[in-house]
Amino acid sequence: MREHKPQEHIPEDTSSNDKERETTSKNTEQATSNQADDMSYDDVAKQALFHWDRFSRLGNLDDLEKVIGYSIRGLDLIPEGGPDTIRWLGFLVKCHDSRYLRLKDLDDLEKSIAWCIRRMEVTPKNDVSLLSQLKDMVLLYKARYQRLRRAHDLEKMLEYSSRLLAYTPEGHPSLPEVHDRVGESYIYRYEWNNCEADLKQGIRYCSFALELTPDGDECLPYRCAAVAEAYLHLYRRIGNMADLKKGIEDYTRALELTPDDNPVMAHWLASLGRAYSDQYERMEDMDAFSRSIDQTSRAIELTPDGHPGLGDCHEILSRLYHHRFRRLGDATDLSISMEHISRALKFTPDGSQQLSDRFSFLGGLYLELYQARGDHQDLDRSIKLMTHAISFAPEDHHPARAFLYFSLGTPHGDRYRRTGNLADLEKAIEYHDHAAELTPKGHTLLPVRYVALSMALADRYRRMGDPVDLGRAISFIMSVLDLTPDNHPSFPEQCTSLGQLYIEQFRRFGHISDIDKAIEYRSRALKLTPSDNKRLNVMLSNLGLCYIYRCESSGDIADVEKAIEHNSRALELTPDGHIGRPGVCIFLGISYRNRYQLMGDIADLEKAIEYTSHALTLTPDGHIELPFRHYLMAASRHQQYQHTGDPSHLEVCLVSFRRSSKLSVAPPRIVFNNALDWARLASRHTYLHPIEAFRAAMELLPHFTWLGATASQRYYDVTMMDNLAVRAAAVAIRSSEYATGLEWLEHGRCLVWNQALTLRSPQAILEKSHPELAAQLYDVSQQLHCNENPKYRYDLAKKYSDLLAQARLLPGFEDFLQPTKAAGLLKAARHGPVVVVNCFRNDCDALVIMPGQDDIGHVALPNYTEAKARHARSEIEQLVCNKGLRERGFMLKGGRARVQEPDPDVGLVLADLWNDVIKPVLEHLGYLTNDVTGQLPHITWCPTGALTFLPLHAAGDYDQPRSKVFDYVVSSYTPTLTALLTSAPTMPHRVPRVLAIGQTATSGYSQLPGTTRELASIRTHTRDRAEYSQLTGRKATPKAVLKAMENHDWVHLACHAHQNVTDPTKSGFFLHGGRLDFAEITRRSFRSKGLAFLSACQTATGDERLPDEAAHLASGMLMAGYPSVIATMWSVMDEDAPMVADMVYSELMKDGKVGGGEAGRALHNAVARLREKVGERNIARWVPYIHIGS
The missing domain is CATH 3.40.50.1460 (Rossmann fold)
Incomplete structure (x- = not known):
């Protein structure tokens, strides 16, 4: 932790080597000569003192071996508990401690502690030697903690230092040292558990020790340094500038009191250099930057070659140049930082805990390098180094792991944003979650870790759409802003992060107030960012994006102009080759396209295409943003084709739409929405190939409503699909592709239902030939079916998908659990015709399936529309409301008096339903001429869209005879054809x-x-x-x-x-x-x-x-x-x-x-x-x- 002047141990002889260790490893009981057994007690004592004196002068380990042997013999010759027992035990404590310092054999340290404990057991409570014994116990447990890093030794160190303080009388000359020992014990424990209360106790005792130390005392500079280091710990814990100032003052005083030739001088200079580095990071004070370099450079000059302390100095310089790189963006600073941390690693001893910190820091620098130039190899190297760093870390719940988890979560998040690999996103969230959990409340780094966790959750929200993730993300950022003062360097980043979350909230709920808040926070972030900050371009483009969203909602030309202004400035500040340049070009492309849509100037559209093309050129294959950028190109080219009629623009448009709708590394939600927008446009413009567009959207549907999401989330996703299935089926039916229309209705409706049925589908065929795979698939499907915990569903869904893919590679199982084709769906008509009625806008059609027939019948229903269906539902709902039909047990009459609208004439809507929908179908089936005296035929209706809420079984003209559906058929319903295929009659x-x-x-x-x-x-x-x-x-x-x-x-x-x-x-x-x-x-x-x-x-x-x-x-x-x-x-x-x-x-x-x-x-x-x-x-x-x- 820190250096001490007190002569705690015999000086270490650095000449010892492995051979010397080997020659002294024999049992101490054999170290004496054979005559030892025949010596008198006095001769044994004389020999022990003689060899101890000679060891003290010459450092010969043979003498130390003899002292140990004679001491054990001396103990054997006297009764237990006398004064000489205490002295002999003291000899053994010193001998094993001295040998431990020479050979670093843990067995010696263990024996020294054991002899010391035995000595205390036989020492009377009023014995004057008890003070020195307690001090020995503190130092020995400290040595073992430094060797093994075990919490037990920390507790013992604190226990014995506290007992030492209790036994030391007021005015005793050792009282300052004793207070220092107690303070040191608390600070060690703080470094272990990150408990702020321990650190403050340590400061209290160390400060008291400093107060008790007179001027001129040789321990004074050491105690100044101890107090300085403790206050710097407190600053790094809670971020109070007064603590940083106090730490710098006390280190400066310690250095003034210490001659340059003192071995501790270099360590203190390095510590002061680090304190100035902290000041530069916080205040961006160039004077602090210069002082940090000066102090650390002096430390390097005073440190002998090969000394581990050089590693500390180079680490400080590395962090210092890294801070300046993050501030100014000069790549030279990043290179210097990487050079210094690499040197620091060379000077770090094997087994040192600093290995984890330094490997992690080097990994962080490679991450910065990736963010600057976009080379994915830098990103992979970053993750590799940080993963390696964890292997040197303390046990799982040690606070030191918080930084390592945080560091490792960040590149995994960046790699997800580059490649779209969900495993990276889950790791990012897991690591950031662990980091936040291990960081105590009030810690100065907690806000940074909350922001990282918040952004990872926001990424998952964009991928999966779960509002719980968005809510958690906003909650974390809001708590961060409460913890961070406005003048803190990280405050602008936190504001811009919160702005992003308000954008996501706006996109989900459409409240303009959310985009206003996003602009407010991002404007604040821009205002607080200095003009020479390397992140200024990011702040500008982030704010520009907010204006893009508000313009698309409000249509205000002023918002477009601001979007263009901010993104143009951002592009000017973004150098060629920078990873963020394609994104800024895309924002400019969108801005100019929006202005074209408002103003109609073709020059704006041409600029939009120019910037989008440039962004696509700069975007590497496999990038997560590539499909969306292709979509923007497709949309712009379509507008260009509409404006000019040039077929070459249409050709590029179609190519871009196809690329934007191809499942790749991008989030499936993005790719699906690209395809859905293409399909919407194509349904209005047939030259955009509507069947191809809808097929692309339908094929992406299972990825959009992913099985890994909860049922509630999937139901929400369905509301975002804009009636895809009925819209697609209408297009297919219009093109006389009835089988395609039937398949799309089946596969695009009741999605959550169909997924549940798939999970329960029998796997008997697979089980016969591949029982082990079938068992795994069954187990995972059952867990998915029953588990709604998002964290587990993601992993289970991935495993389920992998197992399905594995099964489909087997011969004969290529279509295993694939959606049923039309030929299979026709088998649903087992007990009578099944009639699927599709209604979208002005297209209304019935597809008729007959038992035993391979053809799909089509009945056009041109007189019925979606608007009529919605009106019919409204009328029926009004009737139900007027009757008070809220629950079973209602009363039609006799309720409390209320003002009631007149009942709607539901007969009219039922007559429309009969004349325009049911009657044409029954005519097609030939049922209107049937003999009604026998058993009525049975029809199963499968309505879609707005028709699902209408009582088809009650359709009829109640003013005409034999004009009601129940006069001709028995009606049943089915939500899907699959529901009929999976059901089987119960056997009698x-x-x-x-x-x-x-x-x-x-x-x-x-x-x-x-x-x-x-x-x-x-x-x-x-x-x-x-x-x-x-x-x-x-x-x-x-x-x-x-x-x-x-x-x-x-x-x-x-x-x-x-x-x-x-x-x-x-x-x-x-x-x-x-x-x-x-x-x-x-x-x-x-x-x-x-x-x-x-x-x-x-x-x-x-x-x-x-x-x-x-x-x-x-x-x-x-x-x-x-x-x-x-x-x-x-x-x-x-x-x-x-x-x-x-x-x-x-x-x-x-x-x-x-x-x-x-x-x-x-x-x-x-x-x-x-x-x-x-x-x-x-x-x-x-x-x-x-x-x-x-």
Whole structure:
């Protein structure tokens, strides 16, 4: 830690060597001559003193061996505990300590400690020698700590120094030294645990020792240096400039009191040089820079060649020149810094802890070199050096590791931003997280580590889109600003980082206030950045980017002008070859393109293309930004083609769009958005090849809604897709590519659903020929299916993807778990036609699949539009709202008085649905001329987009006879064709096991007395036909219900339910003691199930933002393994539910099976009876009941 004047040990003889060590390694018991056993006690004592005296004069280790032997013999000749025992033990302590200093054999140090402990055990508490013994214990534990770096020795050092202080009387001449020992012990412990309280205790004791030391005392300069070093520690811990000033003052005083020929002079000069380096880093004071070089250079002159202290001096100079490089950007300073740290490493002894710091620092310099010139080899070398540095670090939780983790996290983050490798990003977050955890609150480096962690989380947010990452990133930066004074050199960087996070927040939520905040913070950062700072160009371009975003939102020409102004200045300050030059060119290209869009001047568009072309020329292959830059070129060239009509511009445009939409190292979200924008444009301009564009977007879809993201995040991602599947299908159908349209609808809708089904897909075929791979795939898929922790999902998804790729390399498994082609989808029509109805804007079409047919029928529906569908939904929702249909158990009449709008005429929208959608389909099928006296045919409807919320099964003109869908067919629904393919009818080899759940009373909701009758009727119908169990009241907890569902084939839920409009995964059934939610249900993987009857409200309502995701409880039951589900589109009357259930079970129990259309037919008949009872026009009562599945 620091140098001491006290003569603590016998001077080291540097002439010892390995041969000398070998000759003295024999047992001490054999060191004496054979006559020792025959000597008298007095002769043994004389011989011991004689050899000790000669060793003290000549340093011959043979004499030391004899002293040890005679001392052990002397102990044997006297009784334990006497005064001579203490003296002999003292001899042994000194002998082993002296030999340790000569040979560095740890065994000697261990024996010296052991003899010292034994000496203290036999020494009376009032013995005057106790003070010197306690001092010896402090010094020995200090020596062992310096050798082994174990916390136990630190604690012992502090324990014995504190006891030494307690035994030292007031006024004793050794009191200053004792206080110094206690202070030194605390400071050592601070260096181990980074505890600020220990450091302040150390300063307190060392300062008191200095106060007690008179002028002229030979220890005075040492104690000045000790106090100086302690205050410098405190400055580096909390950043208080007064502590830095105090440290410089005390080191200066120590040097003034010390002659140049003192061996400690060089070390103190180097320490003062480092203090001035700290001052330069903080204040950017060139006088401090010069003083640091002067002091450190003097230290080098006074340090002998080959001395380890030279390493400290060169490290200080390296850091000093590095600070100036970061300030001014002169590459010469970086080269000098690298030269000095390389020299420092040459002077660093093997096994030194400084190896880790210095290798890490050299790695950091290579990182700076990469950031300056963009050579990826510098980046790889940086990571290699920093990884090597960790191998020399202390144990895992040592505070010294915080700096190493922070240092290593930074190049991994840079390599991710260069290559897009997600593994690098995860490592960056992991290392920065560890660094922040190991850095105590209030530490001066905590803000820097929070910023690094924040930026890594922001990178992951941009990659994965998880708002939790963005929220954490903003939280860290805000806490950093609270900790950092405005005049701190790092404050501008922190402001610009916060500005970036507000940009991300603006891009997600679209609030203009966020971009205003980004401009505010980045303007502040620019104002605080000196004009000669090498980062000025970055600050300018960062602010310019903010104006680009605000211009694109507001259309204000003033924002465009500011964007051009700032980015032009940034480009002037960015030298050729600088890694940031392509980015600045891109910002300028975007700025000029924005001005062209506002003002129409073709010169601006030409400048935009010029700057974008230059950026592309400077961007190396494999760079993470390359696809986006190709997209910007494509967009600009398209505008140029529109302006000029020159086909060469269109050709470049298409090439650029293709390159921008190719999956590479860039984040898949970026590449997908490039393809989506191309597809949007192409749907309006056919010369942009719409089918090719949509195919590119559809192929990227699984990477956009990545399995590694949580279900909530994937649902959010779906809302960002702009109805891709229905839009793409409309284009394909328009081009008569019906099979392509069918595939795109299947693969681009219900994405979260399909991913869950894939994870549960049977792997029996793979298991037969490759059981080990199948087992691994099954294990990972089950973990993915059940684990929503983002940290684990990323790793699991990567492993799952790798295993799938491995399986697809096997012969015969090329299409293993690949999306089903159209030929396979046609098999979904097993029990009647399946009709997929697609509706996007003015394109509405039905694709008809018939059992046993290989062709896809097409029915154009030109009279229906997306606008009509949205109007129909609005009218139905208004009716539901007017009736108060919020939950099961509502009352149509007799409620409290309220002002109510008149009911909309839902009959009109149902008539439109009949005439424009259903009737043309039934005509195509030939069903309108069927004999209705027999069994009605069964149709499964698969609506898309806005149609998913409409009751197709209730379509009809209720003013005309035989003009309603239920007059001609039995209707069921399916969210996807895959849902029909994966379902199989339950086999009648045994009676079904039926579970009924009933909740008559739920806190905060209306009573449901009808559930009692409902369950009673089910019990009656299942008697002698099925095994029946029920859970009601307090027994029906979420946990108990889930467990019971595992052991039963059918489940009937008669209770309240809720559709969460904010997060569909939180929709659920209200049971006793909690909610059984959608997320929990979909994590289940039930086998061989049958019917799920959801006699509750809103179980098939769906989410308005996710029309094609079937994000409702009914789909959750399908996903969980129930092939047939009866559910409700809105709330039902408590008096109706028992009647419908009674009719359904009465019919189903005749055969005891579902899955072949039986449940749909049973519900059709039950609803017909309800319709007879309440009237056809009482739509609110009978329409909500629907059947989903097979």
